[in-house]
Amino acid sequence: MENMHIVFWLLKDIGWCMLWKPLGLSMIVPTLTIALIITWRTRSMKAELAHNLAIVFWISANSYWMISEFIGFDTARVWGEITGKHLALIPFFTGLVILLYYYLVQKPREHRAEQVATL
Template sequence: MIETKLREYENLHIVLWLLKDTCWLMEWRLEGVFMIMPTVAAAFHITWLGRKNTADLFHNLAVSSWICGNALWMIGEFFFDDTFRPFARIFFGIGFVFLGIYYFGVLPREKRLRRSEL
């Protein structure tokens, strides 16, 4: 039951993200900026809810970082002549770091531990 609710929440988050990016594409500045808060809040809340599952935690940290970078990039394009893009890249990079830590550090260690338990 809890897992089903979390998946529904993740799907709602995708809708929020798409709405935010649609506002960006359509150059609806006020609406786009307004959509940042629920989109980022949902990303962080989903990360918090999924923290007990290592794979979910690291993937959700990457998604949260990506959305923060995405929002920063959008604000930069809307209001600051696209000068925020280098800062957005930092958030995208952080997302890749989370995935790298998971796939090259955590996951191999978990697999070794499972094999040693057999």
């Protein structure tokens, strides 16, 4: 499943790069669906969950950005200097915050728990 996920993701980005709207748009659902399934299956492992959630948000941001370019609102101003494309930063930053939390809070907590367990 993880290997097929990569194929769908590449096809989505090739469709975006080549401006093949039907290919790019049709690959959003399978790419995101498989990413969500992988995330659900790894939810019991905190490191995997954090990374897979970040991937889900990355694919979401990437897909939104592609749609904004395809439909043509990527350069439309939403608020001040912020354009439609810039709204993709919300899921990008969400994924980043999840990873920062994992590396700055969760992983050190797990490391301390391991040290206490070995005493």
